[in-house]
Amino acid sequence: MTPIRTAVTALALLAGISPALAQTTQEPKPAMKQTPPPPKPAQEIHFPAFEEKALPNGLRLVVIEQHETPSLSLQLLVPAGKVYAPAAKAGLADATAALMREGTQTRSSQQIAEAIDAVGGTLDTAAGLESGFVSVLVTSDQLDLGLDLLSDVVLRPTFPAEELDRWRGQTLSGLAIQQSDPGYLATAGFQRLVLGDHPYGMPSSGTVESIQKLTRDDLAAFHQRRYIPNGSILAMVGDVKALEAFAKAERAFGAWKKGEEAPIPEVKVTPKRRIVVIDKPDAVQTEIRVGEIGLAFRDPDHATSEVYDAILGATPSSRLFEEVRQKRGLSYGANSEFRLAMQPGWFLAGTNTKTESTVEALGVVLDVLRDLNARPVPALELAQRKTYITGAFPLEIETPDGIAGKVLEALKFGYGKEYLETYRSRLDAVTAEQVASFASRRIHPDQMLIVLAGNAKAFAKDLEAKLGPFETIPVSEVDLLQPDLRAKTPVTPETPAKTDK
Amino acid sequence: MLNRTLPPALAVGLLLTAHGAVSAGTLKVAPPEIKVREHQLANGLKVILHEDHSVPVANVQVWYHVGSKDERPGRSGFAHLFEHLMFKGSANVGSEEHKAFLSSIGGRYNATTDFDRTLYFETFPSNYLERVLWLEADRMRSLNVSEENFLSERDVVKEERRQRIESPPFGRLFEVVLDKTFTTHPYRILPIGSMADLDAATIADVREFHTTYYVPNNATLVVAGDFEPEETLRWIETWYGSIPTGKPIPRNVPKEPVQTAERRTVAYDANTPLPAVIFTYHMPEAGHPDLYALEVAANILSNGQSSRLYRKMVYDQQIALQAGGQTIVLEDPGVFFFFAILQGDHTVEEAETALQEEVQRLQTTPVSLPELEKAKNQLISQEVFQRQTVQDKGEAIGYASVILGDVSRVNKELAQFQKVTADDVLRVAQTYFKPASRTVVHMLPAALKPAEPATPAPAPPANEPKTETQP
Numbered sequence: 001m002t003p004i005r006t007a008v009t010a011l012a013l014l015a016g017i018s019p020a021l022a023q024t025t026q027e028p029k030p031a032m033k034q035t036p037p038p039p040k041p042a043q044e045i046h047f048p049a050f051e052e053k054a055l056p057n058g059l060r061l062v063v064i065e066q067h068e069t070p071s072l073s074l075q076l077l078v079p080a081g082k083v084y085a086p087a088a089k090a091g092l093a094d095a096t097a098a099l100m101r102e103g104t105q106t107r108s109s110q111q112i113a114e115a116i117d118a119v120g121g122t123l124d125t126a127a128g129l130e131s132g133f134v135s136v137l138v139t140s141d142q143l144d145l146g147l148d149l150l151s152d153v154v155l156r157p158t159f160p161a162e163e164l165d166r167w168r169g170q171t172l173s174g175l176a177i178q179q180s181d182p183g184y185l186a187t188a189g190f191q192r193l194v195l196g197d198h199p200y201g202m203p204s205s206g207t208v209e210s211i212q213k214l215t216r217d218d219l220a221a222f223h224q225r226r227y228i229p230n231g232s233i234l235a236m237v238g239d240v241k242a243l244e245a246f247a248k249a250e251r252a253f254g255a256w257k258k259g260e261e262a263p264i265p266e267v268k269v270t271p272k273r274r275i276v277v278i279d280k281p282d283a284v285q286t287e288i289r290v291g292e293i294g295l296a297f298r299d300p301d302h303a304t305s306e307v308y309d310a311i312l313g314a315t316p317s318s319r320l321f322e323e324v325r326q327k328r329g330l331s332y333g334a335n336s337e338f339r340l341a342m343q344p345g346w347f348l349a350g351t352n353t354k355t356e357s358t359v360e361a362l363g364v365v366l367d368v369l370r371d372l373n374a375r376p377v378p379a380l381e382l383a384q385r386k387t388y389i390t391g392a393f394p395l396e397i398e399t400p401d402g403i404a405g406k407v408l409e410a411l412k413f414g415y416g417k418e419y420l421e422t423y424r425s426r427l428d429a430v431t432a433e434q435v436a437s438f439a440s441r442r443i444h445p446d447q448m449l450i451v452l453a454g455n456a457k458a459f460a461k462d463l464e465a466k467l468g469p470f471e472t473i474p475v476s477e478v479d480l481l482q483p484d485l486r487a488k489t490p491v492t493p494e495t496p497a498k499t500d501k
Numbered sequence: 502m503l504n505r506t507l508p509p510a511l512a513v514g515l516l517l518t519a520h521g522a523v524s525a526g527t528l529k530v531a532p533p534e535i536k537v538r539e540h541q542l543a544n545g546l547k548v549i550l551h552e553d554h555s556v557p558v559a560n561v562q563v564w565y566h567v568g569s570k571d572e573r574p575g576r577s578g579f580a581h582l583f584e585h586l587m588f589k590g591s592a593n594v595g596s597e598e599h600k601a602f603l604s605s606i607g608g609r610y611n612a613t614t615d616f617d618r619t620l621y622f623e624t625f626p627s628n629y630l631e632r633v634l635w636l637e638a639d640r641m642r643s644l645n646v647s648e649e650n651f652l653s654e655r656d657v658v659k660e661e662r663r664q665r666i667e668s669p670p671f672g673r674l675f676e677v678v679l680d681k682t683f684t685t686h687p688y689r690i691l692p693i694g695s696m697a698d699l700d701a702a703t704i705a706d707v708r709e710f711h712t713t714y715y716v717p718n719n720a721t722l723v724v725a726g727d728f729e730p731e732e733t734l735r736w737i738e739t740w741y742g743s744i745p746t747g748k749p750i751p752r753n754v755p756k757e758p759v760q761t762a763e764r765r766t767v768a769y770d771a772n773t774p775l776p777a778v779i780f781t782y783h784m785p786e787a788g789h790p791d792l793y794a795l796e797v798a799a800n801i802l803s804n805g806q807s808s809r810l811y812r813k814m815v816y817d818q819q820i821a822l823q824a825g826g827q828t829i830v831l832e833d834p835g836v837f838f839f840f841a842i843l844q845g846d847h848t849v850e851e852a853e854t855a856l857q858e859e860v861q862r863l864q865t866t867p868v869s870l871p872e873l874e875k876a877k878n879q880l881i882s883q884e885v886f887q888r889q890t891v892q893d894k895g896e897a898i899g900y901a902s903v904i905l906g907d908v909s910r911v912n913k914e915l916a917q918f919q920k921v922t923a924d925d926v927l928r929v930a931q932t933y934f935k936p937a938s939r940t941v942v943h944m945l946p947a948a949l950k951p952a953e954p955a956t957p958a959p960a961p962p963a964n965e966p967k968t969e970t971q972p
Contacts, residue, residue, distance in 0.1 A: 039631075043628065070885055113805060119882070120879040122805075283668065352668070388605060389607065391606045391608065397556070399889045
């Protein structure tokens with residue numbers, strides 16, 4: 001979210017999201033409690049039907065018809081994420097995605113903006129770990145325009161030099177904002193350190209140094225190599241007919257030339273305890289990140305990891321939330337995630353807390369992790385966390401975009417319809433023994449990487465007493481390009497990252 | 502987040518292109534009508550049902566017509582703190598149970614407090630509808646919060662304030678802006694409130710607040726999704742019908758006096774990484790006919806990369822990282838704000854001049870036909886895109902009923918936007934964007950603060966922006 005959106009959203013929502021959840025009630029209860037009304041029989045859930053087709057150039061097309069509202073979502077996924085960018089060119093995948101919509105052989109940046117705005121639609125480009133994304137959201141009377149714009153920015157971008165300079169100026173200002181955000185620093189620092197030199201861990205938006213060096217040719221070359229039809233998937237979802245959508249998509253993308261697929265480097269890191277503190281003396285809260293390398297999407301432990309995550313921290317009923325927030329009031333939130341990718345991504349547990357309770361909150365997070373390794377999950381808790389996941393599934397496929405997200409993910413990782421249809425039964429089959437075995441093999445609470453961002457001086461003594469020695473990096477010296485996060489030379493003073501005069 | 506450094510898609514536009522102005526014509530689609538059925542119980546509870554059987558999912562929302570504007574002086578943040586406590590147990594539901602139950606069925610639930618209302622909501626597999634209605638009824642009828650839970654939850658809310666306001670970049674921007682825009686009306690303070698006021702709250706306040714505001718005659722129950730209406734109405738009568746009516750709801754919110762002279766503030770803040778300029782103007786309350794033209798103006802200024810302020814300040818002049826002009830529509834008179842976050846070495850004076858030019862342009866030159874059409878298309882498509890889930894539809898229904906005072910307006914607002922003319926936009930810009938009604942805030946990085954003021958003042962705490970008000 002952009003900062004001003006954050007401010008505006010904060011204004012709109014301010015105060016309220018995320019309920020109170022706690023454990024015991026001390027007050028006496030009426031002798032006779034009401035019996036809660038029972039449920040009606042559950043309805044069967046089927047994954048919505050979708051149709052698939054592959055073009056000769058390798059592009060896969062998917063159509064999901066949803067006629068409830070006159071909307072149409074076009075989502076193109078391309079093997080063009082940051083994992084394919086060289087280490088010194090951190091931010092290249094983001095830059096390429098961003099600049100694709102800033103000029104094509106037939107339209108200027110402003111003509112693209114005009115065309116999509118005039119019909120009240122949106123055109124977005126982005127880059128993730130492994131994929132580039134181009135998406136168009138329009139009303140369903142705009143299928144032709146939507147496909148025209150989508151194919152234009154994907155197939156014919158020109159990367160005008162003046163657009164790159166404009167983007168560079170904005171991005172450098174944006175980096176200055178990120179550099180002052182403890183939440184960003186902790187997460188980006190964690191990812192960089194946990195992955196060693198693997199490109200999954202490089203900062204998505206780059207750094208002042210890497211962004212300053214990017215050239216027009218870098219972007220054009222990245223586009224040329226990575227925006228290819230083989231390995232790409234186009235999902236067309238909403239108020240559209242499959243036959244028409246297939247025919248028009250083929251017209252728009254049929255001439256797209258095949259490229260060479262590129263391997264993703266292997267992730268290989270041995271867990272080893274390391275504690276790094278990013279020191280931001282004016283911070284009022286400390287951001288806490290704890291974790292290690294997790295697993296790949298196709299790992300046989302995938303389903304078990306989802307159940308483990310639901311028990312540990314994926315939901316507001318999970319243990320981290322319960323222990324950090326409910327029982328102790330140490331934070332507004334606490335959670336965990338597994339970032340599953342082609343190669344193993346990270347496993348991360350995190351929270352934030354006022355400076356004074358930094359070491360206490362970190363200790364609680366570690367204790368929760370250790371406890372889950374030490375003792376089997378009670379049957380009721382396991383059952384409830386599984387029904388959390390399986391019950392939420394129909395909610396996640398309520399909208400065309402929700403359905404498209406699931407389909408794109410399954411197809412990207414080499415699965416099909418059956419994977420989606422059997423998702424709930426796979427999760428349901430996970431046992432307490434599997435969770436215990438998973439935790440003992442894959443989760444290493446005492447060897448995890450710990451990254452904190454906050455006012456180091458205020459908690460340094462406690463931290464050392466509790467967990468031993470740690471490294472401190474002043475916030476002004478953080479350089480995400482370096483394997484140890486430490487800038488080799490001070491950041492050059494004339495960069496827009498430091499506007500103070 | 503991925504797009505953190507990118508300019509916002511919401512920014513803005515000008516219509517000239519190499520081919521001249523582009524007009525796409527009016528969209529040929531319309532958002533589907535939201536069909537509703539209204540009902541009122543004898544105790545005053547309003548019930549609104551909307552059936553949608555597309556997936557076996559239901560959504561329940563309870564709207565209490567109380568927000569931060571109803572707080573007593575010295576109790577800022579209380580409506581929101583209270584919202585947290587509604588999850589801490591009632592006569593038949595233990596402190597852990599509401600959320601534990603919803604989680605165990607894969608439901609989503611939460612609550613939000615804003616200036617005007619507090620909203621509790623759940624989305625869940627529809628076979629559990631009666632159970633969820635029962636859960637909401639129980640906490641409307643009774644609240645059962647221990648002192649221990651009260652104190653721990655207050656700490657959670659203080660952490661929430663640190664996380665949302667005090668830690669993130671620009672976190673305090675709107676807190677300062679509203680404080681300067683309003684002198685009297687409680688919109689002056691964000692719903693999160695102040696640390697000191699949160700500390701002053703007591704459990705006695707909690708009980709009183711429930712008795713005063715959490716009563717059927719101050720509540721609207723919205724059910725949207727997959728259900729059978731007759732059966733659902735019977736369940737609602739069973740579980741809510743016997744909750745006693747409360748006293749008439751106090752509505753003595755202080756009015757904001759008419760602003761008669763421009764106010765200007767320069768504030769320095771440690772968590773403001775780039776300078777920001779904000780203008781605010783007072784505008785009418787939700788439901789006022791002039792808001793349609795003001796909303797069209799906001800779209801023309803800010804929506805998309807072809808919008809006026811994006812095009813001018815972000816794209817052409819490259820003064821700003823982000824710029825826009827938007828409405829904050831509230832139940833009492835709200836705010837229209839213009840903003841720019843500066844980029845590079847550009848000065849707040851440059852940004853102020855650029856924003857002022859765009860204010861004047863709206864006041865002196867009618868917007869072009871393609872711009873008007875584009876804004877209207879954006880409003881149509883937003884309504885199509887934002888009414889896809891039962892939660893979205895429930896919120897649109899609740900807003901029409903509780904804030905606009907007439908649920909049928911959920912299907913009528915779009916037609917009002919479509920009637921807006923270029924003259925209407927000109928007129929509202931002239932009426933509301935008056936210099937005397939303006940508040941200007943320059944929010945600057947602490948590092949830009951001039952050294953050594955003539956009269957030494959005590960240093961502010963690290964994250965309290967020091968504000969200096971100029972007459």
